[in-house]
Amino acid sequence: MAAPAGSASERKEFLFTPADFERVRRLIYARAGIALGSGKHEMVYSRLSRRLRDLGLSSFEVYLAALEADPNGREWEQFTNALTTNLTSFFRESHHFPILAEHAKAQSEPIEVWCCASSTGEEPYSIAITLCEAFGTLTPPVRILATDIDTQVLARAEAAIYPLDRVSSLPSEQLKRYFLRGKGPQSGQVRVRPELRRLITFKQLNLLDDNWSIKGPFQSIFCRNVMIYFDKPTQGKILSRFAPLLNPQGLLFAGHSENLSFVTTEFSLIGKTVYQPTRGLRR
Ligand SMILES: C[S@@+](CC[C@H](N)C(=O)[O-])C[C@H]1O[C@@H](n2cnc3c(N)ncnc32)[C@H](O)[C@@H]1O
Structure with missing residues (x-):
């Protein structure tokens, strides 16, 4: 079985394999054009594990399979919202x-x-x-x-x-x-x-x-x-x-x-x- 992504010594609430991470990258790229870097697995884990918790799911595999099975499902909105980075400020780049x-x-x-x-x-x-x-x-x-x-x-x-x-x-x-x-x-x-x-x-x-x-x-x-x-x-x-x-x-x-x-x-x-x-x- 593939090892969970991230530090081996860390105990994680949900199993998150390199294959899961690659699947997330593929899905968000196809949906929003966002090309997530290969170093973003910790970020993806922490943002999406909230979705798993809210939905009462036990693994990323189940979550991602459900997402893919329903291309027009409501969860896509949450999935996308979770993976965008929204940093901004008033008069940013003021020139x-x-x-x-x-x-x-x-x-x-x-x-x-x-x-x-x-x-x-x-x-x-x-x-x-x-x-x-x-x-x-x-x-x-x-x-x-x-x-x-x-x-x-x-x-x-x-x-x-x-x-x-x-x-x-x-x-x-x-x-x-x-x-x-x-x-x-x-x-x-x-x-x-x-x-x-x-x-x-x-x-x-x-x-x-x-x-x-x-x-x-x-x-x-x-x-x-x-x-x-x-x-x-x-x-x-x-x-x-x-x-x-x-x-x-x-x-x-x-x-x-x-x-x-x-x-x-x-x-x-x-x-x-x-x-x-x-x-x-x-x-
Ligand atoms: C880092 S923020 C930049 C905000 C603002 N433009 C600024 O410069 O302060 C990037 C924004 O792009 C949005 N975004 C990402 N992918 C997008 C897409 N495919 N279509 C529209 N907006 C997208 C995100 O939701 C996020 O709010």
Whole structure:
């Protein structure tokens, strides 16, 4: 029998063999495009063992077999949610936001922005704050579409409530203008102002799906810190579907470690991890 993955000396609640681990890798790659590295078995064990416990199952083999037997089953959502990594923060990679503001101010039409891996909401709310500041109003001509594959983080984003320490690095003026402080049982938390919340539509969207059912064109697409989970062919496919959805003069914002120039010629680098459709640069 194959030895359980992970340290041999560790006693684990559930048997988790190398074959189970490979099966998880295959399933999440096919479902979400996430290419889990070979060193992630501990992470997979700890995240999925919660599912086994909740379902009262005794082994990964049983869990994975049930999953595979029902390709449209509800457990897929939980499986996917468990395996995404959702790290984010307000104004992460802050150099992008003044670029967004300048670009938005130069537009004559209402601004449409797509934030395609919005996680728990800090990124789309940072976009919304930036555009409110750019237009000097809480009701700017702006619509933001915020999507993610993970339904759990989307629910948290829609709730728009954050612990105070998530916003502690924001200037106090911004805090006052865009957040409401919780009182009583909600003390220690802030809620995003409803005006800001109203600028954003949250929706579940798997970047791997054939049909995104969204309409462009967008003036900007934020696709930050998600491409790192995909392999190059997947990145290439997604980028060629972004190209027609973005205005020729639109901006594509990528994460700090995502170099798209190696993947596509449809976008050209015009600033630090900021790209523009190459067709818009040609004369
Ligand atoms: C590390 S977070 C990045 C959040 C934010 N963009 C940022 O830069 O702070 C990656 C997000 O990508 C989402 N994700 C992973 N695979 C996805 C897919 N196939 N389609 C859509 N979102 C996906 C995850 O659920 C997660 O919320």
